[in-house]
Amino acid sequence: MGFRLKAGQTVSSELRRIVLRQLNRAASELTLIGDPESDEAIHDARRRVKKIRAIIRLVRPVLAADGRRTDPDLRRVSHLLAPVADGQGVIDTLNQLLRRYRGNLPRKTAAAIRSDLIARGKRIDSKAAKDHVLEEARATLRAERRRVKHWRLTAEGFNAVAPGLKESVRRARLAMVTAWLHPTAAHHHAWRRHVKNHWFHVRLISARCGTHLQPYQRQLEALDGILGEYHNLVLLHEVLVHDSTLSRREIARCLRIVKRYQHALRRHAQVLGMRIYNEKPRRFVRRVKQLWQLHAS
Secondary structure (H helix, E strand, C coil): CCCCCCCCCCHHHHHHHHHHHHHHHHHHHHCCCCCCHHHHHHHHHHHHHHHHHHHHHHHHHHEEEHHHHHHHHHHHHHHHHHHHHHHHHHHHHHHHHHHHHHCCCHHHHHHHHHHHHHHHHHHHHHHHHHHHHHHHCCCCCCHHHHHHHHCCECCCHHHHHHHHHHHHHHHHHHHHHHHHHHHCCHHHHHHHHHHHHHHHHHHHHHHCCCCCHHHHHHHHHHHHHHHHHHHHHHHHHHHHHCCCCCHHHHHHHHHHHHHHHHHHHHHHHHHHHHHHHCCHHHHHHHHHHHHHHHHHC
């Protein structure tokens, strides 16, 4: 079942089970640093931290105060791991950019950008190893186990997730409109963060609703992927401007292509976002509640 609330169990016991499993797996993945395989493991560990933080947001309205204290510690872990975890994603986005705009950049220029990204990644890995980032993150994750074991919810069943689910949709819709009206990198990153939380929430409750939420879940996954690609382009832009060995003329050429791809991703995200968030939060929660109750009987 993985990241799913099993039927026949209380929401509180299931959430403790899922969070403890994510903590254990994340800690076990933080062992090495400095090669693509270990960096991918760090990326996976950070993703697990994001899942746990999404769970906290979902049940925050009914989570006892001791449980809410977990979130700041996990936020610090996520920030510690971010530089290492993002490295391979930017290289993957560069590869996608080169495939999409094949012929717009000479091979020599593409190779130089990739070389710059790899060199940057090595510097980040070296600093993270020197600062003992993995050890600090792993120790924090293991310490949180004790706190999670004592999580208490003041509600059970659908009432435990309904307020947080409604708030998650509301925040994602608001962030979407803000990103449309003011298309900055920060606003798109905020939109992605809320979309990812909402996607994790839907994944979490989907087993309690039969298969009815699966198409909706796939749409959220696709939107998260688009916005993630957009974020990687922002990081690539920063590398080109501040950390590139290319000539100014070559950098300007690359930045024009990055901007074209960003524009295409924004349009795609807008179309998909309108489709997903056309339904108002209250109505969405009411529909999910009906599905939850239908499959509880």
